[in-house]
Amino acid sequence: xxxxxxxxxxxxxxxxxxxxxxxxxxxxxxxxxxxxxxxxxxxxxxxxxxxxxxxxxxxxxxxxxxxxxxxxxxxxxxxxxxxxxxxxxxxxxxxxxxxxxxxxxxxxxxxxxxxxxxxxxxxxxxxxxxxxxxxxxxxxxxxxxxxxxxxxxxxxxxxxxxxxxxxxxxxxxxxxxxxxxxxxxxxxxxxxxxxxxxxxxxxxxxxxxxxxxxxxxxxxxxxxxxxxxxxxxxxxxxxxxxxxxxxxxxxxxxxxxxxxxxxxxxxxxxxxxxxxxxxxxxxxxxxxxxxxxxxxxxxxxxxxxxxxxxxxxxxxxxxxxxxxxxx
Amino acid sequence: xxxxxxxxxxxxxxxxxxxxxxxxxxxxxxxxxxxxxxxxxxxxxxxxxxxxxxxxxxxxxxxxxxxxxxxxxxxxxxxxxxxxxxxxxxxxxxxxxxxxxxxxxxxxxxxxxxxxxxxxxxxxxxxxxxxxxxxxxxxxxxxxxxxxxxxxxxxxxxxxxxxxxxxxxxxxxxxxxxxxxxxxxxxxxxxxxxxxxxxxxxxxxxxxxxxxxxxxxxxxxxxxxxxxxxxxxxxxxxxxxxxxxxxxxxxxxxxxxxxxxxxxxxxxxxxxxxxxxxxxxxxxxxxxxxxxxxxxxxxxxxxxxxxxxxxxxxxxxxxxxxxxx
Ligand SMILES: Cc1ncc(C[n+]2csc(CCOP(=O)(O)OP(=O)(O)O)c2C)c(N)n1
Ligand SMILES: [Mg+2]
Numbered sequence: 001x002x003x004x005x006x007x008x009x010x011x012x013x014x015x016x017x018x019x020x021x022x023x024x025x026x027x028x029x030x031x032x033x034x035x036x037x038x039x040x041x042x043x044x045x046x047x048x049x050x051x052x053x054x055x056x057x058x059x060x061x062x063x064x065x066x067x068x069x070x071x072x073x074x075x076x077x078x079x080x081x082x083x084x085x086x087x088x089x090x091x092x093x094x095x096x097x098x099x100x101x102x103x104x105x106x107x108x109x110x111x112x113x114x115x116x117x118x119x120x121x122x123x124x125x126x127x128x129x130x131x132x133x134x135x136x137x138x139x140x141x142x143x144x145x146x147x148x149x150x151x152x153x154x155x156x157x158x159x160x161x162x163x164x165x166x167x168x169x170x171x172x173x174x175x176x177x178x179x180x181x182x183x184x185x186x187x188x189x190x191x192x193x194x195x196x197x198x199x200x201x202x203x204x205x206x207x208x209x210x211x212x213x214x215x216x217x218x219x220x221x222x223x224x225x226x227x228x229x230x231x232x233x234x235x236x237x238x239x240x241x242x243x244x245x246x247x248x249x250x251x252x253x254x255x256x257x258x259x260x261x262x263x264x265x266x267x268x269x270x271x272x273x274x275x276x277x278x279x280x281x282x283x284x285x286x287x288x289x290x291x292x293x294x295x296x297x298x299x300x301x302x303x304x305x306x307x308x309x310x311x312x313x314x315x316x317x318x319x320x321x322x323x324x325x326x327x
Numbered sequence: 328x329x330x331x332x333x334x335x336x337x338x339x340x341x342x343x344x345x346x347x348x349x350x351x352x353x354x355x356x357x358x359x360x361x362x363x364x365x366x367x368x369x370x371x372x373x374x375x376x377x378x379x380x381x382x383x384x385x386x387x388x389x390x391x392x393x394x395x396x397x398x399x400x401x402x403x404x405x406x407x408x409x410x411x412x413x414x415x416x417x418x419x420x421x422x423x424x425x426x427x428x429x430x431x432x433x434x435x436x437x438x439x440x441x442x443x444x445x446x447x448x449x450x451x452x453x454x455x456x457x458x459x460x461x462x463x464x465x466x467x468x469x470x471x472x473x474x475x476x477x478x479x480x481x482x483x484x485x486x487x488x489x490x491x492x493x494x495x496x497x498x499x500x501x502x503x504x505x506x507x508x509x510x511x512x513x514x515x516x517x518x519x520x521x522x523x524x525x526x527x528x529x530x531x532x533x534x535x536x537x538x539x540x541x542x543x544x545x546x547x548x549x550x551x552x553x554x555x556x557x558x559x560x561x562x563x564x565x566x567x568x569x570x571x572x573x574x575x576x577x578x579x580x581x582x583x584x585x586x587x588x589x590x591x592x593x594x595x596x597x598x599x600x601x602x603x604x605x606x607x608x609x610x611x612x613x614x615x616x617x618x619x620x621x622x623x624x625x626x627x628x629x630x631x632x633x634x635x636x637x638x639x640x641x642x643x644x645x646x647x648x649x650x651x652x
Binding site: 029030032033034035037055056057058059060061062085086088089123124125126127128129295297298301302303304305306309310 | 360361362412413418419420421422423424425426439440441442478479481482483484509510511512516517518580581637638640642643644647
């Protein structure tokens with residue numbers, strides 16, 4: 001057990017998976033000698049060599065397309081998209097091939113592929129280095145999509161994703177990388193994909209969220225604790241499959257719910273969560289389901305005040321929760 | 328064609344270098360944030376090649392765009408203000424380093440998604456031809472110059488762009504700045520065809536040129552631009568070397584200090600300075616004077632950025648649709 005940040009926890013999971021199974025290899029831009037832009041793959045090139053930690057040509061369609069073929073033929077590729085914003089040149093391969101392969105081949109082929117992608121804003125990345133991409137991919141059956149936000153979960157869910165026979169998009173919030181620390185067991189362990197986590201127990205109002213927003217929600221909850229408002233925070237961790245039971249149980253308990261996400265509000269992943277609560281949790285609700293999310297503007301602006309305006313922050317979350325409990 | 332003013336080119340190159348050094352300083356002071364890609368070491372490519380363009384020609388480039396913008400004659404003040412995220416910036420602080428643009432200068436901007444802009448550039452070239460041949464606009468005789476890096480030639484968009492440009496004989500110069508790295512990945516690791524111009528050779532004429540020699544760069548760019556204007560696409564591979572990290576925060580694990588130092592002899596500014604001194608066009612004293620003047624100009628540039636206001640929060644919601652929804 002050691003205290004690691006999110007990035008180190010992911011690095012450890014990659015290392016253990018590579019040590020355990022020679023079919024596992026890493027492919028991505030600058031993942032080799034440079035150790036990745038964020039240094040997530042640091043040390044792995046030296047340890048496992050250039051055949052297993054591949055500095056790919058600069059083309060996401062190569063990275064993903066080749067990985068799909070390799071996964072179908074029995075390999076266990078872990079593909080890194082340097083920034084989630086750059087995944088779109090590979091959108092075609094992910095949606096049209098990886099997600100559908102089992103369905104279109106009568107279960108003959110499967111795609112045990114993990115795609116890691118740093119996403120999210122709050123680091124002045126501006127228009128092309130800040131996006132949340134989950135809504136595009138959670139829309140597509142056949143893919144699993146996870147977004148762990150603690151070092152413990154990140155290691156466990158990455159190992160689970162590598163073991164998973166289906167393609168998994170593994171989203172890493174880049175602001176969490178060095179900021180979020182926690183204790184991580186040394187050994188190989190997993191958390192099942194599809195189970196939410198109660199990040200904080202509460203009785204007055206529920207926040208359903210994931211990614212960096214989990215930490216902001218907990219911060220907001222602590223601000224409100226002093227005002228005698230008791231906030232429950234549910235970290236979904238896994239977006240597809242979704243743990244509906246944990247969501248509805250929390251709604252039963254608190255009767256008021258805020259769905260919180262960083263992506264644009266309109267058509268975002270949280271819209272699905274809100275729809276599920278409206279349908280399955282209606283009789284437990286004492287207030288309309290609320291959503292707080294990123295602005296509906298084309299991209300996250302660069303300028304610090306505009307970036308802050310885009311993002312939900314702990315104080316915006318606290319304000320929304322105050323209004324909600326007073327409904 | 329006007330004779331190349333090497334002294335003016337020298338000054339522009341010094342300005343670009345100084346602009347970049349100031350960016351680095353301001354990044355260290357956290358006045359500039361995010362991702363900052365400096366052009367140090369590549370100045371002769373921008374100054375030589377862009378100097379071959381006329382006012383009616385067009386420039387499209389990638390995210391390492393500071394040098395291209397300055398070489399095209401954009402004012403440094405709004406550029407620095409953009410880097411500071413201020414309302415006086417070229418993009419009102421919304422875009423930052425990678426998206427400089429100025430319509431009045433036919434500078435269509437920097438694009439941060441590697442490879443994607445090659446197709447946009449090709450579309451602009453197509454419309455030049457269309458306007459001339461279909462709409463009868465005789466004054467549409469511009470050429471598009473599209474900059475990109477060696478790394479960008481690995482994606483499909485590269486081949487799509489050179490293929491269609493050749494098919495329709497479009498007025499476009501593809502200019503690859505081969506600085507031997509795509510971020511941390513050396514040329515020989517990211518491509519099997521390390522003479523990049525050969526990748527386009529089935530489609531169009533092209534050549535490799537010394538991108539650290541501003542005179543050669545200008546001469547070959549003029550040839551390329553003339554060819555594009557009269558016959559069709561042309562490919563230039565400018566050999567150069569980035570003396571700084573890929574971005575301001577790059578620990579450069581993929582090369583050593585010694586590797587970099589060994590390449591300082593190719594520093595385009597030092598080379599040009601020596602050439603000018605040898606030809607009695609410049610003295611050490613005058614060179615110092617130029618440095619001083621540029622330094623003074625840059626102080627005013629940074630001050631302008633510092634004193635400019637942040638954008639109003641309402642700016643987050645502007646410029647999304649032609650009319651707000
Ligand atoms: C589609 C896409 N993939 C990845 C990146 C991340 N990235 C930015 S620059 C770069 C390397 C580009 O190398 P090159 O084209 O040689 O240009 P240079 O930086 O050397 O000027 C990478 C991988 C990106 N911006 N867009
Ligand atoms: Mg390069």
